[in-house]
Amino acid sequence: MDKQLDLLQGTLDMLILKAVSLGPLHGYGILLRIQQISKDRLEIQQGSLYPALYRLEHQGWIASEWGESENKRKAKYYRLTAAGKRKLQTETENWNRMANVMAGILGAKPEEV
Amino acid sequence: MTQWSRFRSWLRATLRRSRMESEMDAELRFHVEAYAEDLMRGGVARHEAMRRARLEFGGIERAKEECREARGANLVESLMQDLKYGLRMLRKSPGFTAVAVLTLALGIGANAAIFGLVDSAFLRALPFREPDRLVHVWTTDAGGDLHTPSPAEYVALRKNGESFEQIAGTGWADNFYSSDDSSWQNLSGLLVTPNWLPTLGVQPLLGRNFLDREETAGQDAVVILSYDCWRARFHADPRITGKQIVVNRRTVTVVGVLPQSLGPFYQNIEIFAPLVLDSYASQGKLRAGIVRVQIVARLKPGVMVEQARSETEVIARLRNPGAPSDQSGHLVVEDFAEEFRHPGPTGQNARRGLWMMAGAAGVVLLIACANVASLLLARGVKRRREVAVRSALGCSRGRMIRQLLTENALLFLCGGSLGLVVARWSEEIITKAGSGMVPGTYLQIDGRVFAAGLVVSLLSALFFGMIPVWHATRVNLNDSLKDAGPNAASGSRSRRSRNLLVAFQIALGMVLLVGFGLLFRSLLHVESAAMGYDPRNVLTATVALPTSPYADPSARTRLMREAIDRVRLMTGVESAGITDSLPMEGADSARLRIEVPSPGATPMKEEIWFLSVSPEYFSTLKTPMPEGRPFRDWDSHESSPVAIINQTFAKQYFPGTNPLGYHVAFADSPTTWREIVGVVSDFRQRNPEEDLRALAYFPLAQTLPSGRWSMAIRVRASSDVANVAQRQWIRSFTGNWVACSSRFRIPSRSPCAGQLLRCWLLSVGWRSCWPSSASLE
Numbered sequence: 110m111d112k113q114l115d116l117l118q119g120t121l122d123m124l125i126l127k128a129v130s131l132g133p134l135h136g137y138g139i140l141l142r143i144q145q146i147s148k149d150r151l152e153i154q155q156g157s158l159y160p161a162l163y164r165l166e167h168q169g170w171i172a173s174e175w176g177e178s179e180n181k182r183k184a185k186y187y188r189l190t191a192a193g194k195r196k197l198q199t200e201t202e203n204w205n206r207m208a209n210v211m212a213g214i215l216g217a218k219p220e221e222v
Numbered sequence: 223m224t225q226w227s228r229f230r231s232w233l234r235a236t237l238r239r240s241r242m243e244s245e246m247d248a249e250l251r252f253h254v255e256a257y258a259e260d261l262m263r264g265g266v267a268r269h270e271a272m273r274r275a276r277l278e279f280g281g282i283e284r285a286k287e288e289c290r291e292a293r294g295a296n297l298v299e300s301l302m303q304d305l306k307y308g309l310r311m312l313r314k315s316p317g318f319t320a321v322a323v324l325t326l327a328l329g330i331g332a333n334a335a336i337f338g339l340v341d342s343a344f345l346r347a348l349p350f351r352e353p354d355r356l357v358h359v360w361t362t363d364a365g366g367d368l369h370t371p372s373p374a375e376y377v378a379l380r381k382n383g384e385s386f387e388q389i390a391g392t393g394w395a396d397n398f399y400s401s402d403d404s405s406w407q408n409l410s411g412l413l414v415t416p417n418w419l420p421t422l423g424v425q426p427l428l429g430r431n432f433l434d435r436e437e438t439a440g441q442d443a444v445v446i447l448s449y450d451c452w453r454a455r456f457h458a459d460p461r462i463t464g465k466q467i468v469v470n471r472r473t474v475t476v477v478g479v480l481p482q483s484l485g486p487f488y489q490n491i492e493i494f495a496p497l498v499l500d501s502y503a504s505q506g507k508l509r510a511g512i513v514r515v516q517i518v519a520r521l522k523p524g525v526m527v528e529q530a531r532s533e534t535e536v537i538a539r540l541r542n543p544g545a546p547s548d549q550s551g552h553l554v555v556e557d558f559a560e561e562f563r564h565p566g567p568t569g570q571n572a573r574r575g576l577w578m579m580a581g582a583a584g585v586v587l588l589i590a591c592a593n594v595a596s597l598l599l600a601r602g603v604k605r606r607r608e609v610a611v612r613s614a615l616g617c618s619r620g621r622m623i624r625q626l627l628t629e630n631a632l633l634f635l636c637g638g639s640l641g642l643v644v645a646r647w648s649e650e651i652i653t654k655a656g657s658g659m660v661p662g663t664y665l666q667i668d669g670r671v672f673a674a675g676l677v678v679s680l681l682s683a684l685f686f687g688m689i690p691v692w693h694a695t696r697v698n699l700n701d702s703l704k705d706a707g708p709n710a711a712s713g714s715r716s717r718r719s720r721n722l723l724v725a726f727q728i729a730l731g732m733v734l735l736v737g738f739g740l741l742f743r744s745l746l747h748v749e750s751a752a753m754g755y756d757p758r759n760v761l762t763a764t765v766a767l768p769t770s771p772y773a774d775p776s777a778r779t780r781l782m783r784e785a786i787d788r789v790r791l792m793t794g795v796e797s798a799g800i801t802d803s804l805p806m807e808g809a810d811s812a813r814l815r816i817e818v819p820s821p822g823a824t825p826m827k828e829e830i831w832f833l834s835v836s837p838e839y840f841s842t843l844k845t846p847m848p849e850g851r852p853f854r855d856w857d858s859h860e861s862s863p864v865a866i867i868n869q870t871f872a873k874q875y876f877p878g879t880n881p882l883g884y885h886v887a888f889a890d891s892p893t894t895w896r897e898i899v900g901v902v903s904d905f906r907q908r909n910p911e912e913d914l915r916a917l918a919y920f921p922l923a924q925t926l927p928s929g930r931w932s933m934a935i936r937v938r939a940s941s942d943v944a945n946v947a948q949r950q951w952i953r954s955f956t957g958n959w960v961a962c963s964s965r966f967r968i969p970s971r972s973p974c975a976g977q978l979l980r981c982w983l984l985s986v987g988w989r990s991c992w993p994s995s996a997s998l999e
Contacts, residue, residue, distance in 0.1 A: 136249060137256040155257075156280030159250065160288035167293055169227040178256070185249045 326637020329590030351423020429478030630687030638679030754905020799839030850900030
């Protein structure tokens, strides 16, 4: 297993939006899904997940409602709103552009300059 | 949209605090327990699993706090905290707090008060429903000048006017009111048709409007009171309607009270009674000739003023078919609201004065705020250490700014509320002073004025409160913490802003000082301007006679003669004179034909103010008479007609010529030439601040004396004033049927109240500069 990476500043929001875009999830479920799709390569502080969820809900990008968990317990489920979907899309595009630019810069070789 | 949902989520978090707390608790517990269950599934013992789950989650309380922060749920709580802390800090330095609050109270209170006046004068919409549809209707004379129409013209218009939804008429009336049956007061009143209030679209404040049947004689024993009359004479009795009062020796029932907003439009009118058209029209030639009915009408929806104009034109032509070429007898429709929006030159002057005062009040506020800001800056230096310690402990700058700003806003709000309270107390004085400048303005601390005070407080807190906060929170931690003395670190930056603020204050103070000096000079000028008469030791009484026993002018003249003779015999009385209008009361005006000095030229026609006076009038007022002679007792009905003019008249119409021996005549009796026998020195007949105007005087015996006249009585010493002012005397010679005005002295100062108010304001502004010396150190 690779060494776990610390999250880049501001990327947690994107991860959460992506995770709930695949279907409604409760907080713990979001954590598990991020770990699952990142193949355990990202380290997420569990305590920092909830303030981020509250913030995103406050912005209107995700919405929450109470439901029943897999083991028949009351849990709060989050889902992506329409505004959240748009947000995720623009953030994804931004990220890809940025990553390309960064990759280009970091991959520059002396003879290319 | 997102702003709204954010606000909703904040509101939910704030208002449903406990629900959000329990949900948050449940959510986090679920997380930990679900994690622990996963661990247990991996074979960890339950106890150990829970421990590890909690450990990996991290500080639960911190997470909760961050969640609350994300929702803004803490906003209110931290605001309360800041307020509490702010109050504590203000209490800790009572001297500083007192100075700052008083300074701000002056500034904000003055502004709220002036705003109230300006609001009542210009900003408030006209208090009538759809004022654009309201019109006045005038009639014209042979010269084309506008006059108030006659009752017959009113009736004709009411019968035939198709463009109008409502046509209301009003007439003037004297009302003799007695509160205790011993002395009578003459209150001016308006007779109105029952459709007058509906035409204006005004609801009575209390009670009801007149009923249609109350327009007929015998059923008209009802009155509506003006707001001021209700306040001043009936102590704002909330159960006034239905009560009976005695007006004109007749018991009438009060049926309503008008709202205060009508005050500026119907100044000084205290009693409104139904206009009984027949008896009003038959009152005959009481004063300047003909009884008049002022017409105010409401156009039908969609009817233009031009349409109404052409229709009244037709109605007028039908009334006098004979004289199409003459200019007289046209009915002219004028926009009602326009007259209030575009007042004459005197009105404009007064308005300019009020705006100027508003400007001065603004400057006072700026000075007060700058003052407090520099005090706060000085205090900020002392609190540097506190700020440094807090930021060292991890308090963010934004949070600190919020706290200090809250503290300052608290200070400004305290000042503002104190100012409003003081303004509320002095409502009456300020109303008096304000209406001395622009008639009809009033101050009433209502929702609008309150809101203005609040907005002014908050805006100045935001701007002037921010300057010191900005500086206080720009701390270099290291330096501040190391410095031992509390005053050691007054940074050069904050010193510079303080210097700027002080310079700002001094500059504004200078502006005010100069303005104050100029105003004070003009005040002295008004006070010392040759008034043209000596008001000291002069009493006045206004008398009004009923029509019936004194219908004959000669009977009235005889009565006046008798009154003067009696008064003159009273102890302490030096002399007494009679006039139809006292100084400061204005006068009637009429078109006069004035002989032109060059031979053969046609006489000029001019609208001139004129008064009828008794022979002793000028000597009683001690008015100098540079040319000619006063009226004599022999200038009677039978002798040749004479006139006296004032100096302005002489200068305007007889420049470079001695006017004695020339003649004037009333335009409506052009052949009765009246010889000018004297010139009296000028005095202002209406208002001590107005420009001098030409005045003509005629002997009472040669003009039609009206039923209402005033007596000026000069007593020998001021100690005699009280004796003579016993009103009993005047009842003795008129068989009980007279009324005295409540005022027993010629006013010499009160119309200057506006000037005094301006001076007061400016001096307040100047005085409020002084605390700044505290910050000069």
